[in-house]
Amino acid sequence: VGAARLLRGLADVVDHRDLTVIVNTGDDDEFYGLQISPDIDTILYTLAGLAPRSRGWGIRGDSYRVLGALQRFYGKGWFALGDEDLATHVFRTHALRDGKSLSACTRAIADALGVRARVLPATDDRVRTVIDTPRGVLAFQDYLVRRRGRPRVLGVRYQGARRARPAPGVLAAIERADAVIVAPSNPFVSVGPILAVPGVRAALRRARKRAVAVSPLIGGRAVKGPLVSMLRSLGMPASSAVFTRLYRGLVAALIVAPGDAAAAGRGRGDPRVLEHDILLSSPAPARRLARFALATALDGAL
Amino acid sequence: VGAARLLRGLADVVDHRDLTVIVNTGDDDEFYGLQISPDIDTILYTLAGLAPRSRGWGIRGDSYRVLGALQRFYGKGWFALGDEDLATHVFRTHALRDGKSLSACTRAIADALGVRARVLPATDDRVRTVIDTPRGVLAFQDYLVRRRGRPRVLGVRYQGARRARPAPGVLAAIERADAVIVAPSNPFVSVGPILAVPGVRAALRRARKRAVAVSPLIGGRAVKGPLVSMLRSLGMPASSAVFTRLYRGLVAALIVAPGDAAAAGRGRGDPRVLEHDILLSSPAPARRLARFALATALDGAL
Numbered sequence: 001v002g003a004a005r006l007l008r009g010l011a012d013v014v015d016h017r018d019l020t021v022i023v024n025t026g027d028d029d030e031f032y033g034l035q036i037s038p039d040i041d042t043i044l045y046t047l048a049g050l051a052p053r054s055r056g057w058g059i060r061g062d063s064y065r066v067l068g069a070l071q072r073f074y075g076k077g078w079f080a081l082g083d084e085d086l087a088t089h090v091f092r093t094h095a096l097r098d099g100k101s102l103s104a105c106t107r108a109i110a111d112a113l114g115v116r117a118r119v120l121p122a123t124d125d126r127v128r129t130v131i132d133t134p135r136g137v138l139a140f141q142d143y144l145v146r147r148r149g150r151p152r153v154l155g156v157r158y159q160g161a162r163r164a165r166p167a168p169g170v171l172a173a174i175e176r177a178d179a180v181i182v183a184p185s186n187p188f189v190s191v192g193p194i195l196a197v198p199g200v201r202a203a204l205r206r207a208r209k210r211a212v213a214v215s216p217l218i219g220g221r222a223v224k225g226p227l228v229s230m231l232r233s234l235g236m237p238a239s240s241a242v243f244t245r246l247y248r249g250l251v252a253a254l255i256v257a258p259g260d261a262a263a264a265g266r267g268r269g270d271p272r273v274l275e276h277d278i279l280l281s282s283p284a285p286a287r288r289l290a291r292f293a294l295a296t297a298l299d300g301a302l
Numbered sequence: 303v304g305a306a307r308l309l310r311g312l313a314d315v316v317d318h319r320d321l322t323v324i325v326n327t328g329d330d331d332e333f334y335g336l337q338i339s340p341d342i343d344t345i346l347y348t349l350a351g352l353a354p355r356s357r358g359w360g361i362r363g364d365s366y367r368v369l370g371a372l373q374r375f376y377g378k379g380w381f382a383l384g385d386e387d388l389a390t391h392v393f394r395t396h397a398l399r400d401g402k403s404l405s406a407c408t409r410a411i412a413d414a415l416g417v418r419a420r421v422l423p424a425t426d427d428r429v430r431t432v433i434d435t436p437r438g439v440l441a442f443q444d445y446l447v448r449r450r451g452r453p454r455v456l457g458v459r460y461q462g463a464r465r466a467r468p469a470p471g472v473l474a475a476i477e478r479a480d481a482v483i484v485a486p487s488n489p490f491v492s493v494g495p496i497l498a499v500p501g502v503r504a505a506l507r508r509a510r511k512r513a514v515a516v517s518p519l520i521g522g523r524a525v526k527g528p529l530v531s532m533l534r535s536l537g538m539p540a541s542s543a544v545f546t547r548l549y550r551g552l553v554a555a556l557i558v559a560p561g562d563a564a565a566a567g568r569g570r571g572d573p574r575v576l577e578h579d580i581l582l583s584s585p586a587p588a589r590r591l592a593r594f595a596l597a598t599a600l601d602g603a604l
Contacts, residue, residue: 063365066386069387072389088371093335094336
């Protein structure tokens, strides 16, 4: 949600053709035999103007007729798929089975939806975020959607990441970008699977002088999602201090909410901490944050 | 359409659990990466009470939201798939990819839809009806739906039939049935692919004393479909005479429309020709024909 909102702001202030979005694929899963890439679709629908205002998934005003009929065969499910949204999954599944890469599928979907920004999956290889819990290992959607992010998190792993290669264009996009913005997303399950793809962390490290991250916490709370309980489970404080540590050496600056800079602390080599309104409840603050993050990254003086 | 209407009549006069329907799979095809079995679905939807009144495919009152969204990716298509109908294809595709047989998928769909009759695909192996035309070989749906059955038919072939095996239960169902009814369907593209599966023709031959066929022609015209132009293309008369020849040795009686018995002619070994109202425009004549066909087949004196 945070990433999509900031992206909407960026899309308002930057020519779409100058935007490259590198997207987490660790959430990808299969439902009803269909290949679902929730984060890629959220980004594509956001850029295509199809995303709902508040909800972080699917297509605005979609219906759920197929899902209702699927229940005849599968029983009541816990993963909602709208009818228009389903067409994307049918197409992706078909194209992947035909041997196309996830990058190529994503490009084809972007083209069909009129998205002009470049949307790149972090990798074309299979990487799956799994959550270690006291009740065993859970696939990410199982943890987040089915169990509403409630189980205690003992650890987060990215299955397949070690052998994954960055998708074509990913490393070059990071290294050649005028500005890199790490979205206000969950560092473990949204940013983490991207950084876990060999080569990506090093590319970001090389681009760090032009890179800023936006904290997903405001006064120790997340706008949405299980980040706070996840931090707690992992024995970390729900404070911006976590991010100065997690993004150390990867970004030059961390943008936090007003009043949160003190909590962020700053060790040697930590990113500079800047305060700005990061509550993106409407397009105007999203545009302002986008401009501020861009200006900070482009500053160079960092 | 004819088969579905007669089946509706049969389902009204026979306990569903006593009905076995052996269904053509030569029309099966893949659209949007989904496995479509048009005849199986028409039979299942008919027995489940989900079929439309007049149209011979899909689910009554279905919507087409996914199809509209698929056009973004595939352009305007020529094969309509409703939203609820699509759930069936998603399930079948998923189950087949998981290694289930078409029989097993069909049974699962029948169970989910509350169908108690036994619906058997003629074969679990891949048989595809192709139409030889002056413009080349056409897949059946391409010929029937996309080109509306207009191309001249030089021949009909059942690809894969020679190596296909009857699906479990097919031969036994024919041989052990109290009565076998060959539906008023196109003999080349609906009945033909079933008889082309090795073993089925011989089974029917053995059951012929308890078997009747219903002509799909009324006064030289078909209620629906390209049968008449197909007969003409193949140099055959559009008359019941064709059926006494095609079903010779396979059924004991052929039921034709009032006034069509004379045209049917009767060579040595040809089935007996009986007249009855076979225009199934509403449930009542369908029930009457069902009773008559059953009585004729059960007669034994044939």
